[in-house]
């Protein structure tokens with residue numbers, strides 16, 4: 317993209333994708349005028365998977381300090397039913413094209429939302445030479461997950477120090493960050509991921525640090541012991557069955573379908589984790605929020621997106637969260653403190669049924 | 674008529690290839706007529722000559738397709754007044770009659786060219802041998818046309834962005850609506866006046882193509898062309914979203 321050299325510089329860009337074709341349909345139909353009517357799901361599927369990534373709306377976000385920053389949302393049009401390995405090459409191309417769009421718009425920092433950070437697998441070398449910085453946003457996501465766990469435990473009088481904490485997706489960037497942060501604060505770690513070699517290696521590292529660890533690639537063997545569960549895995553096939561009651565679950569993964577896999581919710585307190593609340597609000601232009609915004613309160617956003625917002629408020633344009641396994645406790649504490657300074661706090665607890673009462 | 678021993682697997686394949694050539698030749702002749710009209714809208718003598726040159730290049734493409742079609746004995750039908758091509762031509766004339774050079778460039782070099790390049794590239798990949806080479810080489814030449822006009826349109830946008838975007842939007846709905854209906858994934862409601870047998874769109878599987886992919890690739894190229902001109906994504910996505918599908 318070589319156009320529009322004279323654009324003003326944007327503070328941040330968010331690169332993202334929709335969770336389902338129905339979300340894309342709602343979004344696209346929200347753009348259609350009344351006289352042309354709605355497109356069917358089939359028509360949307362037949363068209364929008366082909367559309368190259370592009371900016372869809374501009375944003376203004378306000379800080380507690382009165383600062384105002386400008387950003388853009390870039391939709392990758394990654395097809396929600398094509399997140400598997402066999403589509404990796406196409407998806408990487410789309411993410412790279414989206415990054416190029418952000419660069420052409422002179423965005424100072426880019427947040428890789430949801431799946432887009434995973435497809436790049438920390439391979440940002442092509443873009444490091446440019447002025448634009450890129451962050452996966454995983455540090456603030458981890459911070460909100462951890463604050464959520466802390467707050468929920470207090471709410472239910474659960475003592476973290478005597479709890480078994482299960483991390484699903486323990487060898488992922490967020491899973492590792494959360495595990496490392498909780499070292500010394502929990503009774504026992506139950507670590508789960510599918511790749512045994514990586515899981516074993518990481519579990520050994522944690523236990524060598526003096527923590528009690530059990531690990532298993534079979535989730536069903538860990539579930540009956542867990543008092544607290546952090547799910548940070550992007551997978552459709554995670555089933556929560558035969559669990560200990562009561563249990564607190566922080567579902568931070570995508571797609572958000574953990575609840576659908578739980579036959580009975582009795583004894584489960586589940587919240588969507590890694591989410592923040594923008595205390596001083598934002599404006600979108602054009603404003604399509606009514607067609608895609610699905611949270612029970614206004615001004616809720618993903619930690620990964622909000623990390624770029626916070627860094628932009630701080631004028632801290634750097635690849636803050638980059639690659640896999642590089643998130644330190646200090647990074648988590650620092651980004652969380654910056655977030656609070658600008659009025660971005662942990663989102664209230666909610667799940668697909670709405671706010672916790 | 675000179676004939677070669679080009680082998681078709683079936684009569685269906687022969688019919689589809691015939692219709693593909695018919696659409697391509699008709700489209701090129703529409704392009705030729707458009708550039709000829711466009712030359713009348715231009716004051717600058719060099720640009721006038723360039724428009725005539727472009728018209729000639731489209732004529733050569735049409736002749737190239739026609740000669741090849743005759744060589745392999747295809748059953749070609751040319752109809753500049755068919756349902757969709759006729760409407761496209763009318764839209765073009767609406768702007769050329771107003772001497773609106775920029776509007777004409779947008780229709781011919783962005784919208785029609787995006788469809789032509791995408792279609793020729795897909796057909797080029799699907800067909801084998803001589804026809805494949807012909808479609809690919811003409812697609813490459815059309816890309817050069819598109820690149821050249823992108824420069825002009827980018828400058829035009831930079832002069833007065835709101836006015837340019839307003840004009841582009843109006844032309845988009847005038848012209849792209851027709852192309853989007855033409856390429857809709859459902860069967861044409863009435864005959865397009867160019868295809869001779871069944872609706873080409875539903876018969877493309879005989880040459881291992883499908884209308885969804887071809888339409889998707891054409892819209893993708895159109896979207897990229899708008900990006901290259903510098904049209905903001907917020908606008909282009911809204912315009913594409915409002916097209917018939």
Ligand SMILES: NC(=O)c1ccc[n+]([C@@H]2O[C@H](COP(=O)([O-])OP(=O)(O)OC[C@H]3O[C@@H](n4cnc5c(N)ncnc54)[C@H](OP(=O)(O)O)[C@@H]3O)[C@@H](O)[C@H]2O)c1
Pocket residue numbers: 429430431433434453454457484485486487488489490491508509510511512514548549550551552553554568569570571589590591617618619620621640
């Ligand atoms: N709330 C937010 O704001 C936010 C922000 C960023 C990311 N996220 C989401 O958080 C999740 C984790 O992100 P990440 O960057 O840490 O991803 P990642 O580095 O790719 O890690 C994913 C982890 O999940 C494991 N995993 C995948 N499928 C599994 C399954 N069926 N059972 C058990 N483990 C499984 C992977 O290991 P194996 O492959 O060995 O199983 C890996 O340990 C993603 O879903 C992402 O979309 C949320």
